[in-house]
Amino acid sequence: MTAEYEAVLAEHYGIEVTDAPEVVGDGVVRLGELAVKILADENAVRRESDLLATLSVHDERYRVQELVPTTQGLRFVPLAKGAALATRWYAGRKKLYTEITSPEWGALGTELAALHLRLERYSGYLPRASRRTFVLADERAALVNHAARTDPKIASYLDARLELLDRFGERALRPAPGVERPIHNDYNQHNYLFDGRMPPIILDWEGAIAALREYEVVRCMNHLPLVAPAHASAFVDGYRSVIRLDTAALRWAVDRSLFEHAVKSWPLDNLPRTEQALAGSMDVVQTLRAGVTELERFYGVEGVA
Numbered sequence: 231m232t233a234e235y236e237a238v239l240a241e242h243y244g245i246e247v248t249d250a251p252e253v254v255g256d257g258v259v260r261l262g263e264l265a266v267k268i269l270a271d272e273n274a275v276r277r278e279s280d281l282l283a284t285l286s287v288h289d290e291r292y293r294v295q296e297l298v299p300t301t302q303g304l305r306f307v308p309l310a311k312g313a314a315l316a317t318r319w320y321a322g323r324k325k326l327y328t329e330i331t332s333p334e335w336g337a338l339g340t341e342l343a344a345l346h347l348r349l350e351r352y353s354g355y356l357p358r359a360s361r362r363t364f365v366l367a368d369e370r371a372a373l374v375n376h377a378a379r380t381d382p383k384i385a386s387y388l389d390a391r392l393e394l395l396d397r398f399g400e401r402a403l404r405p406a407p408g409v410e411r412p413i414h415n416d417y418n419q420h421n422y423l424f425d426g427r428m429p430p431i432i433l434d435w436e437g438a439i440a441a442l443r444e445y446e447v448v449r450c451m452n453h454l455p456l457v458a459p460a461h462a463s464a465f466v467d468g469y470r471s472v473i474r475l476d477t478a479a480l481r482w483a484v485d486r487s488l489f490e491h492a493v494k495s496w497p498l499d500n501l502p503r504t505e506q507a508l509a510g511s512m513d514v515v516q517t518l519r520a521g522v523t524e525l526e527r528f529y530g531v532e533g534v535a
Contacts, residue, residue, distance in 0.1 A: 268314045275313035279315045282315075335461045359406070359439050402486045484531055
């Protein structure tokens with residue numbers, strides 16, 4: 231953050247910046263008791279601020295960052311390049327999915343459903359998950375001809391992705407069988423903040439989209455039904471205690487999620503910076519490839535066309 235931006239933010243939020251801002255995440259710094267997010271895309275900041283305002287109504291089933299308005303009552307601050315928004319600073323920590331307990335998974339499931347219900351009040355524009363376009367032949371050719379096939383481990387990973395692509399590609403590109411509503415779109419361990427209270431605080435809303443709710447449930451579970459089925463069941467049971475899950479929508483969501491794992495190329499295409507992400511992706515894809523039937527059985531969509 232530049233000194234110029236520090237001065238602008240200090241003025242708009244009525245604070246005194248005495249120390250160098252503490253970088254706490256991508257585009258996020260701590261200024262006193264504020265967490266300030268700075269993005270180059272002003273529309274993304276506007277969207278996140280509107281979403282946080284929509285979610286600001288108290289509901290004991292969920293918690294999100296508290297949006298802090300400027301001294302003029304604005305939800306965000308336009309900058310020379312992009313914009314910034316401030317939320318209350320919360321002390322806490324993130325947990326790896328392997329550290330999250332079954333009761334915490336249950337609370338996260340209930341929390342997601344409560345968030346989905348409240349997000350029905352959001353009336354702004356959101357991109358739709360089902361409108362992202364793919365050309366199956368091109369995606370398949372990219373996997374078959376990838377230069378990294380000289381590495382046996384990478385070749386095995388690419389073959390697993392190819393198998394998922396061939397098996398689920400066509401079904402995944404069918405129209406979504408239901409109404410696409412606002413979802414978080416990145417509801418995972420990286421955005422759960424544990425601070426000693428339940429449920430956890432859900433962070434980072436700039437990536438929200440419109441999609442089937444079942445799509446978010448399946449995506450945020452990822453391979454958990456295969457590696458920790460009791461925890462996955464706690465999450466889904468928590469969600470279903472608030473909102474029912476539709477079988478046809480779950481079928482589409484499973485197809486779409488497996489297909490998106492097949493075409494997820496950025497961890498491999500941005501090495502060495504994404505080496506850790508690639509290792510995780512390789513593990514998840516191989517687990518999903520081996521456990522497709524078990525995954526379908528978990529969601530009750532085995533044999534559903």
